[in-house]
Amino acid sequence: MDKSNHLLTIENLVKHFDISGGLLDQLSIEKGRVKRHRTIVKAVNDVSLFIKPGETLSVVGESGCGKSTLARTILGLYPPESGQVFYRGDRIDHLSSQQMLPYRTKMQMIFQDPYASLNPRMNVERILEEPVIFHNKSIRSDEVTEKVAEVMDLVGVDPKWSDRYPHEFSGGQRQRISIARALMVDPEFIVADEPVSALDVSIQAQILNLLMDAQEKRGLTYLLITHDLSVVEHVSTRVAVMYLGCLCELATVKELYNSPRHPYTKALLSAIPRLGVRQPKHIRLKGEVPTPINLPPGCVFHNRCTYADDRCIVEVPKLLELPSGTFVACHRVEEGRLD
Amino acid sequence: MKRWQRFKSSYFLYSFRRDPVAVSSFTVFFLLVAVAFLAPVIAPFNPYDTTIIDIMDAEIAPSWMEGGEDRFWLGTDIQGRDLFSTMLYGLRTSVIIGLGAVIFQAILGISVGLTSGYLGGRIDAFFMRIADIQFSIPYLIVAIITSAIFQLAFGVGRFEQMAMPLLIVIIGMSEWPKYARTVRASVLGEKNKEYVEAARVIGLNRRIIMFRHILPNTLTPVLVISTIQVAQAVMSEAALSFLGLGMPITKPSLGSLINAGFEYVFSGSWWITFFPGILLVVFTLVIILFGDWLRDVLNPKLYKG
Numbered sequence A: 001m002d003k004s005n006h007l008l009t010i011e012n013l014v015k016h017f018d019i020s021g022g023l024l025d026q027l028s029i030e031k032g033r034v035k036r037h038r039t040i041v042k043a044v045n046d047v048s049l050f051i052k053p054g055e056t057l058s059v060v061g062e063s064g065c066g067k068s069t070l071a072r073t074i075l076g077l078y079p080p081e082s083g084q085v086f087y088r089g090d091r092i093d094h095l096s097s098q099q100m101l102p103y104r105t106k107m108q109m110i111f112q113d114p115y116a117s118l119n120p121r122m123n124v125e126r127i128l129e130e131p132v133i134f135h136n137k138s139i140r141s142d143e144v145t146e147k148v149a150e151v152m153d154l155v156g157v158d159p160k161w162s163d164r165y166p167h168e169f170s171g172g173q174r175q176r177i178s179i180a181r182a183l184m185v186d187p188e189f190i191v192a193d194e195p196v197s198a199l200d201v202s203i204q205a206q207i208l209n210l211l212m213d214a215q216e217k218r219g220l221t222y223l224l225i226t227h228d229l230s231v232v233e234h235v236s237t238r239v240a241v242m243y244l245g246c247l248c249e250l251a252t253v254k255e256l257y258n259s260p261r262h263p264y265t266k267a268l269l270s271a272i273p274r275l276g277v278r279q280p281k282h283i284r285l286k287g288e289v290p291t292p293i294n295l296p297p298g299c300v301f302h303n304r305c306t307y308a309d310d311r312c313i314v315e316v317p318k319l320l321e322l323p324s325g326t327f328v329a330c331h332r333v334e335e336g337r338l339d
Numbered sequence B: 001m002k003r004w005q006r007f008k009s010s011y012f013l014y015s016f017r018r019d020p021v022a023v024s025s026f027t028v029f030f031l032l033v034a035v036a037f038l039a040p041v042i043a044p045f046n047p048y049d050t051t052i053i054d055i056m057d058a059e060i061a062p063s064w065m066e067g068g069e070d071r072f073w074l075g076t077d078i079q080g081r082d083l084f085s086t087m088l089y090g091l092r093t094s095v096i097i098g099l100g101a102v103i104f105q106a107i108l109g110i111s112v113g114l115t116s117g118y119l120g121g122r123i124d125a126f127f128m129r130i131a132d133i134q135f136s137i138p139y140l141i142v143a144i145i146t147s148a149i150f151q152l153a154f155g156v157g158r159f160e161q162m163a164m165p166l167l168i169v170i171i172g173m174s175e176w177p178k179y180a181r182t183v184r185a186s187v188l189g190e191k192n193k194e195y196v197e198a199a200r201v202i203g204l205n206r207r208i209i210m211f212r213h214i215l216p217n218t219l220t221p222v223l224v225i226s227t228i229q230v231a232q233a234v235m236s237e238a239a240l241s242f243l244g245l246g247m248p249i250t251k252p253s254l255g256s257l258i259n260a261g262f263e264y265v266f267s268g269s270w271w272i273t274f275f276p277g278i279l280l281v282v283f284t285l286v287i288i289l290f291g292d293w294l295r296d297v298l299n300p301k302l303y304k305g
C-alpha cells in the first residue's frame, strides 16, 4: 500500500480499555491462591484501512462495536495498544501533544451530542475563535471576527447571534455551530461521529446536506460514523462494516449494497427495505452479540454465522482484497465457497 | 453592558427578587459587611488608638441603662473602649479572616481538585489520601499546636502581630479538602463530556482545558459551599479566639470580644459578651440563609441558565 497517496492509513490498530478498577478489586482467591484478574474491554481489534483524499468513508456497525473508539484512537484522543496511524504517510500515533499540533489543524471532529459538545459557559464567538487564535497567535482581532462571520455564514447560523450562548440554540443549530468550530482551522479531514443521530429526522437531512456542501466547497475528506444504513448509501464513497471491534468488510457503496460478501454484511443489509430491488430473504441472526470483554476465539462472528465451520472457531480470518477491490475478512469468502 | 442586560432578565435575579428570605438575608449581609469595612469612618472611636482609651471608662453600661453615658451607645468593655466601635472593628477583623480563610481554602482546594480529577490515576489517589488525612485531624488540634509552636519560636509579641495571617492559614488549611472533593466530583462528571474532547482535538494543552473549559463548569457547587464556608470560618475563628488562641484583645475579633467579656457576665456586665455574640449569630445566620437559597436556585436540575 502506498501510504503517501492516502490521506489516512491505519494498520493493525488495537485499542483496549482496562476496566478492572483498583488493585483490591482485581484480586480474587482461586484454589487457595490469590490471583490477579484484569477485565479488559477489547474495543478495537486489529483494524486496518485507508482513506483516500476527498472521499467519504462511512463506518457502520451496531452499538458498542467500537466505531467511536476507532475514531478517537485515530485522532489521538486514546493512545492505541498497538498498531499505527499515518497521515499522508507520516506516522502520527506516537507523537507528543506538542508534535501533534500541526496535525490538529488538519484533522477535526464533529460529535454526536450537540448538547454536550459545546461548552455551556462560552458564547459562540469564543467557541469559534479559540481554535483559530490558539493555532495562530499573531492573527489580528479583526481577521478573527471576519473569519468567525465567514464560517458562521457557511454553516447557516446568522453571525449576529455570535454573542449568544449554546443553550439559546436548538439542537440543529448547535450541530451547525459544532461543524463551524471544526471548520475554523481549515481542516482537510473531518471525523464525524454520528453527527445526526441525536437530531430530529427533519433536521438530519439539513445537517447532512451542510456536510456535503462543505465537502464540495472545501475539498474535505470525511470519516463518517453512523448506524443508519440509509444515510450511508446516500452520502458515502466507501463503507467499512465493523462487528465487535473487527473490520468485516470494506467496499464501495455500490459493491456493498449490490453484492455484500461478508455474512454479517449480508444479514445487515437484508434488514433494510429497498425500493425497486428484489428483496433477498431476510436473514435472521441467531444468538447474542458476545461482549467485547470475552471476545470469542477465531472469527468474532462465528457464534451467529450460518456458514461457520471448524476453521472459523479457531482461526481469525485475515482481511483480504478481492478482485473487485472489496476487502473482506471471512474464511468462506477466502475459500471461494460463498458468493 | 450586555452582560448586565442578560443578568437583569435572568432566572437567577427573578427568583432572588421573589424570595423575601433571600432578599433580606442578602441585604443584612451586605449592610454588615459595608459597615464593617467602613468602621474607621462610622465608628465614633478608634479602639486601636490607645491614647484615647481611659481605664476609668471601663464597664460603663449601655446608654439607655442606669449608669450609662451618651458617649457610649452600647457601653464600654473592660478596658474602657466604646463597645459599639470595638464591635465594628471586630466584625471587620472577623470578616477579613473569614473571607481570607475561604479564599485560601478555595484556591488550594480547587487547584487540587481540578488536577486530581482531570489527571486521575496516582496523582488523584495521592491527593485524595492527603485530603482524607487532613480532614481527619481536627482543626483545633492543628491550631493549638501551631500557635503554641509559633509563640515559643517567635515570642508572644510577634504572635500577636502575626495572628491574622496565621489564623487565615490555619482555618484555610483545615477546610481545603471540602473544596477539593467538591471540585473533583464535578470534574469527573465534566471531563468525559464531548466539549472537552473537542478542546483536545483542537490541541489545547491540559492547563487551558482544565482552567478555561472545565473549571467554569464546576463553579456552581463551589459557589454554594463557599457561603457556608465563610460562615464556618467566621465561627471557627470565633471559637479559636474564645479559647484564647486567636486574635489578641488589643485587636479583637468578635470571638475575642466575647471571650474577654465572658468572665464579667456574672458580675453584671453582660453587654460586653452579649452584643458581640448577637452580632456574630446574626452575621453567620444571614450567610447560611443566603447560601441555602443559593443552593436551591443553582441546583442543576432546576437551573434555567
Ligand SMILES: Nc1ncnc2c1ncn2[C@@H]1O[C@H](COP(=O)(O)OP(=O)(O)OP(=O)(O)O)[C@@H](O)[C@H]1O
Pocket: A017, A018, A019, A041, A042, A043, A061, A062, A063, A064, A065, A066, A067, A068, A069, A070, A227, A292
Ligand atoms: N472510555 C472507555 N472505557 C471503557 N470502556 C469503553 C470506553 N469507551 C468505550 N468503551 C467500550 O468499548 C466498546 C466500544 O465502544 P464504542 O463507544 O466505541 O462503540 P460505538 O460503536 O461507538 O457504539 P455506539 O453506536 O453506541 O456509539 C463498548 O463496549 C464500550 O463499552
Ligand code: SF4
Pocket: A262, A263, A264, A299, A300, A301, A302, A303, A305, A306, A307, A308, A309, A312, A317, A329, A330, A331, A332, A333
Ligand atoms: S469466517 Fe466463518 S464465522 Fe466468520 S463470517 Fe466467515 S464464515 Fe462466518
Ligand SMILES: [Mg+2]
Pocket: A067, A068, A069, A193
Ligand atoms: Mg459511538
